[in-house]
Structure formats: C-alpha cells, structure tokens
Amino acid sequence: MTVTDARPLALDDWFVRDLGGLYRPWQAAPSPAPELVALNDGLAAELGLDASALRSPEGVAVLAGAAVPAGATPVAMAYAGHQFGNYSPRLGDGRALLLGEITDNAGRHRDLHLKGSGRTPFARGGDGKAPLAPMLREYVIGEAMHALGIPTTRALSVVTTGEEVIRETVQPGAVLARVASSHLRVGTFQYAAATQDADLLRRLTDHAITRHHPEAAQAERPALALLEAVVEVQASLVAQWMAVGFVHGVMNTDNMTISGETIDYGPCAFLDAFDLATVFSSIDQGGRYAYGNQPRVAAWNLARFAESLLSLIGSEIGGDAERAVELASEVVSSFGERYTRHWSAALHAKLGLTGEHPQLVQDLLELMAGQHPDHTRFFRALSAAARGDAGPVRDLVIDREAVDAWVERWRAALAEQDRPVEESAAAMDRVNPVYVPRNHLVEAALAAAVAGDLDPFRRLVDVLAAPFEERPGLEEYARADPAATTPYVTYCGT
Incomplete structure (x- = not known):
C-alpha cells in the first residue's frame, strides 16, 4: 500500500x-x-x-x-x-x-x-x-x-x-x-548487556549515539558520553514533568527512553491539588512513583543504565573495571545537580523571575505543600497577582495571610527586575498553562468515546492543543472536578 x-x-x-x-x-x-x-x-x-x-x-x-x-x-x-x-x-x-x-x-x-x-x-x-x-x-x-x-x-x-x-x-x-x-529504552540496554554479547551491546550503543546523541561519537569515551547525554536529557524531562504537575505513574526502566521523550501513558495523570505524595496508579501501592519521587526514581533508573554500559566504558579506558564504575558513578551522581538546575529554571520562569531567588522559590514550594492549592490554577493565577489582583491566588488557599506575605516579597522581587512587571506577567502566561488534561474530563471523554460519542474526545484534544491561551466559554476545562469525593485512580489498561 x-x-x-x-x-x-x-x-x-x-x-x-x-x-x-x-x-x-x-x-x-x-x-x-x-x-x-x-x-x-x-x-x-x-x-x-x-x-x-x-x-x-x-x-x-x-x-x-x-x-x-x-x-x-x-x-x-x-x-x-x-x-x-x-x-x-x-x-x-x-x-x-x-x-x-x-x-x-x-x-x-x-x-x-x-x-x-x-x-x-x-x-x-x-x-x-x-x-x-x-x-x-x-x-x-x-x-x-x-x-x-x-x-x-x-x-x-x-x-x-x-x-x-x-x-x-x-x-x-x-x-x-x-x-x-x-x-530505545534503558531496558533495551539492560537486555543487551544481559546477553553478554559484546558486539550486540556495542552495536546498540553506536546506533543510539548516531540516532540521538551524535556528539558522543566525537568524545574520547563515547559510551560514557552517551551516559552523560541521557542523564542530561532525562534531568530536563523530569523537571518539565514536575513543572506542569504530571505524574507518569509507571517509571519502570523499560519506560525510560534514551532520546529523552516521555513514553507510555498508561496510569498517568495530572495533579489537581499540589501534593508531593500524590499517587494515581492502582498498582503503585507503595507510592514508588509518587509525584515527588519522580526525580529520585529517574536517578535510580539511570544507575541501571550505567550498569548496562560498564563493560563498554571499561573497554574505553583499557579494561579498568574499578575505574569504569567510578566514572559511571560520577555521571549518574551529576543527575541531582542537573535536575536541580532545570527544575530551578522552570520554577523561576513560572514565577516571572529573571534573577536567582532560591529562597523565595523554596518558600513557595513549602507553602504549597502545606496549603495544597490547585497546581495549574495557582501558577496561572500568579500572573494576575503580578498585575495587582491577588484575589484568584488567595481563593485557592486556606492560609491567606501566609500567601499574602509571600506575594508581597515576590512582587518586590519582580519590581526590582530590569523589565516591566507586565512583561514578567506576560512571560509567566507563556509557561503556565490554563488547560491541562484534567482527570475527570479525560475520563468523561474516554467513556463517551467507548459508548460511541467521539465529540467530547475531539473537543478535549482541541482545547489542549493551545494550553496557554485562555479562551471564553472553556471555563470547565480549567477547573478541577467539582464533584470529586474520592482520590482519582488510574489503571494501566494492559
């Protein structure tokens, strides 16, 4: 055909x-x-x-x-x-x-x-x-x-x-x-390494480098450079998940790509209330893949990737297995710094901050952890607060005085920047979405589709195609489930 x-x-x-x-x-x-x-x-x-x-x-x-x-x-x-x-x-x-x-x-x-x-x-x-x-x-x-x-x-x-x-x-x-x-996944490398076929592992590594990280081919130690490249793209990816409140739900090593793309949308979901302990998956009874655990799990998965590459890294340095472990460990250990850099950059952008304000950012995260505001609406409402209207932000929390105190400090930081506050607010609106796949709306659209009505599915896809553009008549797509009485649960569908 x-x-x-x-x-x-x-x-x-x-x-x-x-x-x-x-x-x-x-x-x-x-x-x-x-x-x-x-x-x-x-x-x-x-x-x-x-x-x-x-x-x-x-x-x-x-x-x-x-x-x-x-x-x-x-x-x-x-x-x-x-x-x-x-x-x-x-x-x-x-x-x-x-x-x-x-x-x-x-x-x-x-x-x-x-x-x-x-x-x-x-x-x-x-x-x-x-x-x-x-x-x-x-x-x-x-x-x-x-x-x-x-x-x-x-x-x-x-x-x-x-x-x-x-x-x-x-x-x-x-x-x-x-x-x-x-x-190509971390699990692909685990499989190749387990075969103890050195040629297969080398072919896989060369294929991954050529396809995704060609700069590693020019490095003195290409396998080690591939590890570093994958650590970097995964640190960036997970920071982006965290910034929008995305919970993957099944971060097994066979669901971590070498390219740095998100793969497998089984039991995934987006936060409504901000809570680091949020788990949606019905099979994640111990909370291994909770929202706040995702960076730690990513680092653990990358350690398994490093183990798969150890024989190649060792061959690149003359067969010194102990040194290969040291070099790979150094790269995996760099995930924390890399992730923190991406996460901090994402949060500063969400807050319209051009300079470094680590304490202000950390204080906000602690405030949100205690108040559990709607994640998406809270960050979006901050641009209104920057423009002078803190009402929408205050309406999302219980301790309004605590939010008022933080907002006052944050507005002062915005005022000291070398761009007008309106520019900062507009920049915030470009990174803080109005619309994410609200869990109840996804479920309703899927149920309707199974019953033969695809209109809610098509409408939802259309709304989500422009997540940063607030549009009249779409208010229901920006709200959490008003009828929710129990925690949302997802199933992997396998």
Whole structure:
C-alpha cells in the first residue's frame, strides 16, 4: 500500500538492519473490521503523509497492522527492565510491533510503532490486545504534552479492530499507531548487556549515539558520553514533568527512553491539588512513583543504565573495571545537580523571575505543600497577582495571610527586575498553562468515546492543543472536578 500526493508511506528498517538480536520478526493479529477512530492530521503532515490516503481502507489497514507498508519489516522489540524495582530479564513488545522508520519533513528519523496489535513472543501470557479507552488516553495525553512543549511520543492514529477486549470492562479492541524518535529504552540496554554479547551491546550503543546523541561519537569515551547525554536529557524531562504537575505513574526502566521523550501513558495523570505524595496508579501501592519521587526514581533508573554500559566504558579506558564504575558513578551522581538546575529554571520562569531567588522559590514550594492549592490554577493565577489582583491566588488557599506575605516579597522581587512587571506577567502566561488534561474530563471523554460519542474526545484534544491561551466559554476545562469525593485512580489498561 502506498500513500500518494505527499509521498509513499515507505518505511526504512534501520533498527532491523543494525540490531539483530534485539527483535523477533512478527506480524500483527488480524483485525476483523478495522475502523478509524482518530487520525492526527497535524502529525501526518509533519511526517509528509497524506491524511486522506490514511483514511482510505488501505490506509486504515496499515494503521491497524493488517497490511504492511513498503519497506517495513514488522518486529517485536526485545528489552528487559526493572518494574517497581524488580528485575525482569525478558519483557519486550508483548502487544506491539515496530513497523519501521519514517524520515519526516525536517529530516528526522521517527519510529512508526503499533500498540495493541496482538500477541508476540514477548506477550508473557497476555492476549496482546488493547482496549479503546487506554489508546485514546495515550492520544490525548501525548498531544497535551506536545502542546506544553514537553518531549513526547505522539499518536498518529487509533483504529478499532472489530473485536472486544475484556479488562476492567468490556471495550472495543483498538490499535494505536505511535510515533517516536525511537523506542530505545534503558531496558533495551539492560537486555543487551544481559546477553553478554559484546558486539550486540556495542552495536546498540553506536546506533543510539548516531540516532540521538551524535556528539558522543566525537568524545574520547563515547559510551560514557552517551551516559552523560541521557542523564542530561532525562534531568530536563523530569523537571518539565514536575513543572506542569504530571505524574507518569509507571517509571519502570523499560519506560525510560534514551532520546529523552516521555513514553507510555498508561496510569498517568495530572495533579489537581499540589501534593508531593500524590499517587494515581492502582498498582503503585507503595507510592514508588509518587509525584515527588519522580526525580529520585529517574536517578535510580539511570544507575541501571550505567550498569548496562560498564563493560563498554571499561573497554574505553583499557579494561579498568574499578575505574569504569567510578566514572559511571560520577555521571549518574551529576543527575541531582542537573535536575536541580532545570527544575530551578522552570520554577523561576513560572514565577516571572529573571534573577536567582532560591529562597523565595523554596518558600513557595513549602507553602504549597502545606496549603495544597490547585497546581495549574495557582501558577496561572500568579500572573494576575503580578498585575495587582491577588484575589484568584488567595481563593485557592486556606492560609491567606501566609500567601499574602509571600506575594508581597515576590512582587518586590519582580519590581526590582530590569523589565516591566507586565512583561514578567506576560512571560509567566507563556509557561503556565490554563488547560491541562484534567482527570475527570479525560475520563468523561474516554467513556463517551467507548459508548460511541467521539465529540467530547475531539473537543478535549482541541482545547489542549493551545494550553496557554485562555479562551471564553472553556471555563470547565480549567477547573478541577467539582464533584470529586474520592482520590482519582488510574489503571494501566494492559
């Protein structure tokens, strides 16, 4: 099948050519009656694809996995991983297939990957299918993160298969077509290292460097430079999550990418009330992946990545294993400083501060931890406070005097800057969103979609595409659930 007018939907098989030993060739399960539910026209255009051709029966067949495009070699990728701290040596794509790579309009290589396309050799007893709601969740959250400027995988499409899938409820089966810079994960390196195949680990490292961090190829110690590059992009990514109140929910090492993109929107959610202990996932009973734990978990995951690279790092310094551990440990230990730098920069920007005000920022975080205001609304309301109206901020807390005292200090800092306060307030509005995927609205949109009404889903996606622009008539999209009486719980949908 080809897509005309823009160019053929022809895929490269770079991963397959380079990385034999890290996949199993496989075909998607049949889809009795594939039907397109959602197509990301903007992403299709970015990839140089013709959306109308993708909507054709032939296009839908490709997006469902029922037809293989030119140049594609569908494979289930192998990887290992620590899941909730427990090592699993063989995970892999249990219900997913990499079709191949597309070169987009900017010349970037992007994976085209199916999720929910049936059992593979890595299925571990599962049926390999996916329900409609979790696939639409991945679409919604990925597009919201993209609009927020946070590196992310994105959904190209969601197609129902004509089958039913039983999870918490009976739902239509669905296949997600996902686009990513790549699907290389920390778990991919763990798997390669565990094989004790030095050539495989070297090929994987070279592939990752070429694809994501080419500057590491020029370093004296490329494997160590790759580790440093991944530590840096992950420190930046997690700081961006924290800044918007995003809780990933399942930060296993197989869900940490080498590219620095967010991947896997299973039990994720966004904060309503600010609380470092917030956990949404039904399976995270111990709070390992709580909102406030995400930086610590990221550092732990990166230590596992470093362990996977130790043999290569050692070979780069003449086989000194002890020194290799020291060098890798130094890089992993730098995560704290790197994360703090990104987190501080994000908070200063959210507060409109151009200089360094660490105590003012820390005092605000402590105030929020005690008052639990709505995270998104609080930061957005601060721009009004900068302009002279502190009412919206005061309405979000119980201890108004404490907020008033902090606001007075903060306004004084803004007044001392070398730009007008209005410019600072406008800058704040460019980084503090009005709209994030409010959990109750996501659930309502997904429930309606499963019942056959896609209008709430489409409307939500449209609102989230412009998160920083306050628009009349969309007030309900900026509020927490007014009817919430119990904590919100998410499920991974597997």
